[in-house]
Amino acid sequence: MGEPSEVASVSEDQLGGDADDDVDDDVEVKSCDSPIYCPGPFLDRIQRAKLFEDSKTFVDRGTKRPINEILTAFFKLPRNATRSVLKKFVADYFTDNENDLLKVELPDFNPNPPFLQQIKDRYLKGFASFIHGFWKTLTRRMAQDLPCEGCATSLIRVPRPFIIPGGRFKEIYYWDTYFVLEGLLLGDLNTISKDMILNFLDIVDEYGFMPNGARVYYLNRSQPPLLTQMVKIYMDKTKDVELLRRALPTLDKEYNYWRARHTVVVQDRQGKLHELMRYNVNNRYPRPESYHEDIITVEYSGFNSCMQILLLVLKPVGPIQPNGVMYSMLTTAPLLGWDYSTRFVTLIPKGDETPEEILRTLNTRMIIPVDLNSIMHMNEKILADFHRILERNTTTPKLHTFYEEAAQKRSRSIVDLLWDDKDRVFYDFNLTSHAIEKTLTPANYWPFWSGIFPDDFFKRPADIMKSFDAVEDYAEEYPGGIPITMTASTLQWDFPNSWPPLVFVAMKAITEVEHRVPFKQIRERLHKLAVAIAQVFINSTYCGWRLTGGEIPGVLAKLPNTTDSGKLFEKYDATRPGRPGGGGEYTVQDGFGWTNGVALWALNQFGKELEAPTNCAQIA
Numbered sequence: 001m002g003e004p005s006e007v008a009s010v011s012e013d014q015l016g017g018d019a020d021d022d023v024d025d026d027v028e029v030k031s032c033d034s035p036i037y038c039p040g041p042f043l044d045r046i047q048r049a050k051l052f053e054d055s056k057t058f059v060d061r062g063t064k065r066p067i068n069e070i071l072t073a074f075f076k077l078p079r080n081a082t083r084s085v086l087k088k089f090v091a092d093y094f095t096d097n098e099n100d101l102l103k104v105e106l107p108d109f110n111p112n113p114p115f116l117q118q119i120k121d122r123y124l125k126g127f128a129s130f131i132h133g134f135w136k137t138l139t140r141r142m143a144q145d146l147p148c149e150g151c152a153t154s155l156i157r158v159p160r161p162f163i164i165p166g167g168r169f170k171e172i173y174y175w176d177t178y179f180v181l182e183g184l185l186l187g188d189l190n191t192i193s194k195d196m197i198l199n200f201l202d203i204v205d206e207y208g209f210m211p212n213g214a215r216v217y218y219l220n221r222s223q224p225p226l227l228t229q230m231v232k233i234y235m236d237k238t239k240d241v242e243l244l245r246r247a248l249p250t251l252d253k254e255y256n257y258w259r260a261r262h263t264v265v266v267q268d269r270q271g272k273l274h275e276l277m278r279y280n281v282n283n284r285y286p287r288p289e290s291y292h293e294d295i296i297t298v299e300y301s302g303f304n305s306c307m308q309i310l311l312l313v314l315k316p317v318g319p320i321q322p323n324g325v326m327y328s329m330l331t332t333a334p335l336l337g338w339d340y341s342t343r344f345v346t347l348i349p350k351g352d353e354t355p356e357e358i359l360r361t362l363n364t365r366m367i368i369p370v371d372l373n374s375i376m377h378m379n380e381k382i383l384a385d386f387h388r389i390l391e392r393n394t395t396t397p398k399l400h401t402f403y404e405e406a407a408q409k410r411s412r413s414i415v416d417l418l419w420d421d422k423d424r425v426f427y428d429f430n431l432t433s434h435a436i437e438k439t440l441t442p443a444n445y446w447p448f449w450s451g452i453f454p455d456d457f458f459k460r461p462a463d464i465m466k467s468f469d470a471v472e473d474y475a476e477e478y479p480g481g482i483p484i485t486m487t488a489s490t491l492q493w494d495f496p497n498s499w500p501p502l503v504f505v506a507m508k509a510i511t512e513v514e515h516r517v518p519f520k521q522i523r524e525r526l527h528k529l530a531v532a533i534a535q536v537f538i539n540s541t542y543c544g545w546r547l548t549g550g551e552i553p554g555v556l557a558k559l560p561n562t563t564d565s566g567k568l569f570e571k572y573d574a575t576r577p578g579r580p581g582g583g584g585e586y587t588v589q590d591g592f593g594w595t596n597g598v599a600l601w602a603l604n605q606f607g608k609e610l611e612a613p614t615n616c617a618q619i620a
């Protein structure tokens, strides 16, 4: 096993110093090209005027008139047009309602799917039943017609219905959907699950990859590539070989996109080359949906450049990225799903920095993330299986062996480069220092979920629990959930926030090890730990729901002083059960797709052992 701190060098060619050099052009993708919704003179002027509290509000509005007419009228406005003139312009030419995303009925809905019977505690059963029913509130489809010939919207149009995360996220999102599907499939909502997968496959066929969400302004970046795994859990449930036949060429295409665009070659001390992946987006513009926020981060609104320099001299904040690179970094981090986190910055926060100061040191593309590479490994294993299934009756080239070898190679590279023998965990790899980055987050457990272990892992029973020391402590110490990092920075993907998808990763990883461990005593300890994490998560989601008016008809009345009808949040505060998390660029969202999916999964998986908290009003 290579001692990671001794790893030699990464080839500069592979890294590409200049932002545009390192894109492999043999994979065709379409990028954002709307003159209204993508970076350009029109969007720049509108978004700089900050007409709305949240930059996303504008780019989500459809037009009332043809694009050409709007652009002609816009460029006739005087250069000194005031904010109120621009505001009126937007009101005249853009819709202000959400009539392009329609609420529709959820097909095949059964209020009492069999899995609910697995849940022993009657309050938790009621809670699960509420969440299952809540999918109805989150079902949408896109309107067929635009208001006029030549009118536009930023939506990437798909014909079938889908489930949205909720709140500000009122369209299709990529990695959220994996966690949503975990919950939908438990509730036998197979039709909508298949519709959502088919929508994604159509988008990948058309654009060459799956963007962050179904909006043209997301065409500059993807998200953790979980589509192959969505097809896998759908297949496990339905054995729908027709869907597999439809999906497989598209999944191959997505795989090639990632491999061509995100591979980096690292040489270890023995001279061995490892092909791993990192996130990298080449982009010179603010993100359309966070335009104003990005400008503030990059250009330090309110200070001229002289002031900026003075400020930086007085208060140095680590190496500052030049603007072009900075916009790429800001676009690259959301690709990972973590926008934003100190996990990818070079600054070590002392606690008095502004979020902008921290973000200016983002260094996402110099990190080989442990989670992305584990996901690719899972995809390679699944694609090998899928090809094996479909190759049985054909004489097509044996792609399954290609994927099998790719999975084995990646697994070995992850162990060689990312495993730390002393701590017994996997870490991210830092391409600048050519060493692992000793930051522990729930993402570090992703290789275990993916079935990646060093050779001696199961031979050293005494050491197995060592891998979980930290998470055992967190489960005891934080009553509101496993925190995402230990750094309190005010960024969203930092302490004290607890994020359901990563809580899921921790539970899945522990369960995976539990199933493989040959020692009964350790299996029991691992199981206890998984249940403890689930219990904390359920305490938080259940209490959050109770404190916002959750009730179970005929079983449990609303708390006296509540008005809403029970909410689940996008993220929770690890220190206060039931309280939503905070920080970041927008206020906390409720709904919420992935929380609902992970809660249903945990309630099903550990349904015989979990108990409803009894005193939410006091513990929160």
Ligand SMILES: *[C@@H]1O[C@H](CO)[C@@H](O)[C@H](O)[C@H]1NC(C)=O
Residues within 6 Å of the ligand: 078, 080, 082
């Ligand atoms: C904008 O500029 C024009 C001359 O170019 C001037 O007549 C007008 O008063 C200015 N309007 C505002 C609001 O400053």
Ligand SMILES: *[C@@H]1O[C@H](CO)[C@@H](O)[C@H](O)[C@H]1NC(C)=O
Residues within 6 Å of the ligand: 343, 344, 345, 346, 347, 363, 366, 367, 430, 431, 432, 433, 437
């Ligand atoms: C990576 O290594 C460099 C060089 O040691 C260091 O400055 C940086 O903070 C590390 N972390 C990240 C996220 O770049």
Ligand SMILES: *[C@@H]1O[C@H](CO)[C@@H](O)[C@H](O)[C@H]1NC(C)=O
Residues within 6 Å of the ligand: 241, 389, 390, 392, 393
């Ligand atoms: C392979 O062929 C057999 C017999 O013709 C058929 O029953 C089966 O469904 C086929 N399998 C696949 C994956 O096409």
Ligand SMILES: *[C@@H]1O[C@H](CO)[C@@H](O)[C@H](O)[C@H]1NC(C)=O
Residues within 6 Å of the ligand: 479, 532, 535, 536, 539, 612, 613, 614, 615, 616, 619
């Ligand atoms: C869950 O909440 C209950 C309060 O009703 C508390 O007794 C229990 O310790 C909590 N469990 C965890 C794991 O925090």
Ligand SMILES: *[C@@H]1O[C@H](CO)[C@@H](O)[C@H](O)[C@H]1NC(C)=O
Residues within 6 Å of the ligand: 547, 548, 559, 561, 562, 617, 618
């Ligand atoms: C309801 O009242 C309890 C105490 O009686 C309090 O702890 C709780 O925060 C209140 N809930 C809300 C939503 O105001």
Ligand SMILES: CC(=O)N[C@H]1CO[C@H](CO)[C@@H](O)[C@@H]1O
Residues within 6 Å of the ligand: 029, 030, 031, 032, 219, 220, 221, 222, 281, 282, 283, 284, 285
């Ligand atoms: C992934 C992707 O589509 N990236 C595009 C982002 O936008 C730039 C232009 O600003 C394109 O060159 C990239 O291909």
